Amino acid sequence: MYGHPVKSTCTHLDLVADVDPGEDVCPACVAIDSSWLHLRQCRICGNTACCDTSLNKHATAHFRDTGHPIMRTLEADQDWSWCFIDEETLEQDADGRWRSIDGFFDAGVWFARGLLADGTASLPFAAEATAGEGFPLGVWEATYRRRHRDGTIDPEQAAELESLPGWRW
Numbered sequence: 007m008y009g010h011p012v013k014s015t016c017t018h019l020d021l022v023a024d025v026d027p028g029e030d031v032c033p034a035c036v037a038i039d040s041s042w043l044h045l046r047q048c049r050i051c052g053n054t055a056c057c058d059t060s061l062n063k064h065a066t067a068h069f070r071d072t073g074h075p076i077m078r079t080l081e082a083d084q085d086w087s088w089c090f091i092d093e094e095t096l097e098q099d100a101d102g103r104w105r106s107i108d109g110f111f112d113a114g115v116w117f118a119r120g121l122l123a124d125g126t127a128s129l130p131f132a133a134e135a136t137a138g139e140g141f142p143l144g145v146w147e148a149t150y151r152r153r154h155r156d157g158t159i160d161p162e163q164a165a166e167l168e169s170l171p172g173w174r175w
């Protein structure tokens with residue numbers, strides 16, 4: 007479990023089926039005598055394939071070939087899914103509700119808290135402000151301010167921003 011969950015906007019979740027457990031190899035890599043780094047499983051048909059940091063990227067190839075949009079990690083210590091179409095990282099809570107993980111929001115909050123705590127910066131951040139190794143802090147702030155204006159921001163995210171010292175809408 008990582009990140010801050012928000013309501014998912016993915017419209018493909020009703021395609022998710024009960025599939026058999028994944029395999030412990032990428033069959034497409036085995037067939038061409040190749041190797042892989044991490045395994046993913048299609049949540050529509052159960053196909054096991056390798057991740058995008060693997061040489062052959064068979065999970066993405068499976069999506070392109072079949073249009074099956076949702077896959078999950080088969081890494082033992084992880085439990086997340088990914089929608090290729092919405093480019094959304096998803097997790098399912100104990101009640102079966104799907105939530106989206108917004109890594110961009112979490113990273114920005116983390117950087118903002120650090121800078122505000124040690125007095126290196128104050129709100130509002132400059133539009134071109136960056137943090138860490140080039141994280142676009144100004145763009146991050148503008149993104150969630152825009153969502154707030156549009157009324158599309160997740161309420162938990164709004165509350166978290168309001169808890170930053172000096173935050174004003």
Ligand SMILES: [Zn+2]
Pocket residue numbers: 015016017018019075089090091092
């Ligand atoms: Zn989707």
Ligand SMILES: [Zn+2]
Pocket residue numbers: 032033034035041042055056060062063064065
């Ligand atoms: Zn593969």
Ligand SMILES: [Zn+2]
Pocket residue numbers: 048049050051052053068072074
């Ligand atoms: Zn599939």
